[in-house]
Amino acid sequence: MSEKVRVGVNGYGVIGKRVADAVRLQPDMELVGVSDVVSDYRIKTAGVLGIPVYSSRDESTAAMTAAGIPVVGGFHGFLDGLDVIVDCTPAGIGAANLPHYREHGVKAVFQGGEKHALTGHSFVAHANFASAVGRDATRVVSCNTTATVRTLTALRDAGLLAKARGVLIRRATDPWESDHSGIMNTIVPEGSIPSHQGPDAQSVIPELDVVTIAAKGSHTQNHSHYWVVELTRPSDRDEVLEAMRAMPRVALIRRSDGIVALNSTIELMKDLGRPRGDMYEVALWEDILKVEGNELYYTYTVDNQAVVIPENIDAIRALAGSVTAGSDSIRLTDDTLGVRQDFLN
Amino acid sequence: MSEKVRVGVNGYGVIGKRVADAVRLQPDMELVGVSDVVSDYRIKTAGVLGIPVYSSRDESTAAMTAAGIPVVGGFHGFLDGLDVIVDCTPAGIGAANLPHYREHGVKAVFQGGEKHALTGHSFVAHANFASAVGRDATRVVSCNTTATVRTLTALRDAGLLAKARGVLIRRATDPWESDHSGIMNTIVPEGSIPSHQGPDAQSVIPELDVVTIAAKGSHTQNHSHYWVVELTRPSDRDEVLEAMRAMPRVALIRRSDGIVALNSTIELMKDLGRPRGDMYEVALWEDILKVEGNELYYTYTVDNQAVVIPENIDAIRALAGSVTAGSDSIRLTDDTLGVRQDFLN
Amino acid sequence: MSEKVRVGVNGYGVIGKRVADAVRLQPDMELVGVSDVVSDYRIKTAGVLGIPVYSSRDESTAAMTAAGIPVVGGFHGFLDGLDVIVDCTPAGIGAANLPHYREHGVKAVFQGGEKHALTGHSFVAHANFASAVGRDATRVVSCNTTATVRTLTALRDAGLLAKARGVLIRRATDPWESDHSGIMNTIVPEGSIPSHQGPDAQSVIPELDVVTIAAKGSHTQNHSHYWVVELTRPSDRDEVLEAMRAMPRVALIRRSDGIVALNSTIELMKDLGRPRGDMYEVALWEDILKVEGNELYYTYTVDNQAVVIPENIDAIRALAGSVTAGSDSIRLTDDTLGVRQDFLN
């Protein structure tokens, strides 16, 4: 392994392009390049930004070249130059890629669209960085599950969590594809209860008592979660907020600052100069959170496009074994990305 | 009191026009007329339908007449001809009207936008028809609260309800005014937890252990409720569904029939020939409902414009004292409106 | 041919179910039944309404029966009992059905999703009823084209039309399927200019000088058209409005009545008691229309689900030959459907 971890990104889509951006900001990583199969503006921008572009599939190379994309090489050559690959291909495609990664001795970070069984390890940095160290592959859980694990882990770490029941109102589609894949003027409840996020959180922390109900709302960005939590004992706002403040990547927001809805945090991120307007943090409303006896209620919003980016960076380090303490990696990631626990103070 | 209850509707808006429609279908009621203060298409249609139109405010009469609305008379003359008035004016206006109703000896049904204290009685037909009989005024609770009370009462009647925690994703605005009063591409959580619907349900049934969390979604029609209920004992789907089937105005729907989202029920109502496409029933997904031990999870959708209409009709009868058994009134109302417990069987 | 025209509807979807409703209102037609291949709520409602349901495809019969749909018979038996079939199957399917219709001697009305060449005749009642009389098949043009032809024909009939350039902002998807087929928070321009509606209008009236530009908007119901028209000579509002008033199925609406947007007309139709809230008319803003010299500008809204329904009814009569004057058929259709030229006066 070279001094810097040599990282590649397969799939330059919503997650992949953000991972590529983040890797380029890490002092201990080198972005070798990105690979894809498409020929349109999505991958052309990588060229404009000066990122080396590889073809993930021989059949795609000709079309990519014809479209003016400066293709540096093919997939196997790409893999030869890597220590770790972050697979950001569409759900289910990653599974077919794993044998190739293994063949080339490249460690692999997958996304939540793949099944837990693919790697046998599901990752949220604060919860289980240690168990990923040195593995050859892990899976960063989905945006909804990552957010779920963050706040529930905060409560668990404080000895407060008995059981949690959540309603997750998901964004309907990603903005870039909202010209063809949306829903309109409706809400679509998921077809069964519990939705998959609860069991998925248990793939990270098996002992969590968590049930989730999910639905799609008629908006394109950020999820909105609502939690009803039974605490281990009567508590109060101050204690719960203290627990949340102790958790990296959870930021407290306030209606009293005019942050009153999902669009508020989207605007705020742009105002703060975040690249792509990304919010890596779970943004939890401090002044809506309520404790009554041993019951806790809270709501937060999650940038579905960005929340898993810091986890991907940590997962690279864990697999590479270049950093062995989760807290060290988290600190480094959060410093480079500008992650905050309060956006305004 | 004449043989038929002489009913008037004050405020020919979203609720008022539906109440007027429904009153005209009742064999034991006569719609004397409707009153309003506006001069545009909303009230002009009453004229097109042949409904006598009164002016609620002397200052409005000239403009209404100038706009071609055949105004039959003023407010006091209107009240003189009534046994019961259904006040469907905007929230807060009703309170100022009550003294006029009393002065004219007209009993009054208010809507959920008014405070409980205005009449001291909040109404959901199945829950507390009896206590409204002969009163001079009551208040039909809001659409969200009506739906909440219906399904929770079903569980209570079956001896199953210990406590209920609900997340209510409300429609953002009504379709008719969505050209100027909407939200767009966001979700707006209500500013405090619990939201008002829980306490409001307790204004009908004080002993309910219920907490609600509310938010506005980016759609214009139908609310979407998600419940986490602690049962008094372990139960199963069949028992819970039996309890729901025993409750009037709760209809079971199924994803297996292709009814998968809020827009599905809206289309279904039109397909069934419902006037205005109205759904008076709480439409509960039978095949999403889940019981695990003593926990119950379910979701339903509520037509915010229509769900309180049958309650208004029952409330008229209760105040008039013309029917004294709630079940008799409910049956009559539901027959005339075509209320069903299953839309397809 | 029996005394009443025996009509069948193939495809009980957005258009088919409305045609079925309309046929049942005609004194000179009998709805023999509807046929489809699906098994969900969409066709189950036909059963609830008492409409005989046939299976359009032998392979579908078992699933339909298993779903509880009372299937009366198969497709060929269905055709044997018909004089005219209205084919409302998805775009492109109709072409494959035509040989079956011919084999059974059934005349056929197709929809705008099929190509003009399929039948060699494209139909808008006012424009070319006469040329459809006695044919064995025609095609009712699409909602956008029907609306386009109506107002341009009005201008042509008055000797005013030189050339017309239109921008058509279409609804993105139909409400019933907006849980899975929408666009969100964007506008999608059609990929080429002119869009197909201009040439399609010329398939009805070859001499029209018309060019259209189209795009999809982020709303689910009603199209919104904007026209820039060069008149044959300087004119004025009164003359143009007179021309519009002379055209059946064009209704004038006014902002001064509070009708200010697409949602206003949707609400108005419900208020007027229209089945399904349907608007058969092109609703043209009288007080936005502007004439400057020989230039005319106007905008109207079109209920994409309903505007072609009266044309389908007229097309049935034309093919059946039971009425030979277009104006007689239009008058009968419009009377039965309650078509108006002014909704409020």
Add this chain to the structure above:
Amino acid sequence: MSEKVRVGVNGYGVIGKRVADAVRLQPDMELVGVSDVVSDYRIKTAGVLGIPVYSSRDESTAAMTAAGIPVVGGFHGFLDGLDVIVDCTPAGIGAANLPHYREHGVKAVFQGGEKHALTGHSFVAHANFASAVGRDATRVVSCNTTATVRTLTALRDAGLLAKARGVLIRRATDPWESDHSGIMNTIVPEGSIPSHQGPDAQSVIPELDVVTIAAKGSHTQNHSHYWVVELTRPSDRDEVLEAMRAMPRVALIRRSDGIVALNSTIELMKDLGRPRGDMYEVALWEDILKVEGNELYYTYTVDNQAVVIPENIDAIRALAGSVTAGSDSIRLTDDTLGVRQDFLN
């Protein structure tokens, strides 16, 4: 006047914060600070970014300070340190500010919400930079008008423009306020034709023969314009595209690159690393543009939040008189902001 033009921004909203960002990128300007009256996250972010914050109104200072905003000073002190102020206050407020600016000898750039008569000069850089040089005030026209002037000027400069008729589908509201000020699932045509943008374009170039029709669509970002242009003579695509390429701040985009809708350009800007995802250019679809004889049709999209930012920068220079050739200012502005005429090549 100091070596660098000392610039202040009054009103740190959608336009103001972008102007502040842009001023900070100019080598010949210094951002002295921004002033506002609000106390919430919108202005707090200025503090986070290290921008000096002033209070625009004495009555607001206490609340701002109480909210933790480090207020540097009051309005008059702010003005004393400026050469030019960019007034980005809400429409109509600017007019009341002008006397203060004059009193302090500060030149002023206003926005399109103010009337032309306020300054007697309306500004689009390419069209009339020269006539603004040395003036004490000008008004940058609105986003819709700026876009309109850019492409029509391109055609005029090439001697091609006879007359232009445009349909402008505007975004309904800005994203930051879409939690309370939107429209939903509808289109709202403007109440009269012509809409104000045509005459407003003539306030910049009086001889333009332009008529606009406007409406609000159900989306939150970017306008969508559709033009029907009569050329002075028959032309072809190549000539027209050449004219567009000669115009700064018009960028050609292509469906063949996968850029097919408004959301595509929004994603593209984020992909290119644009701050706030801003697009300063009119993005015109090269492969939709059509010429037939002497008629030209085209469509483009405009980032309503960003398109006027380069014009504001140029307007500062024109008033300051620090650059006297418009083309020099435009080149400098475009270099610093990264304005392109093709995003992918």
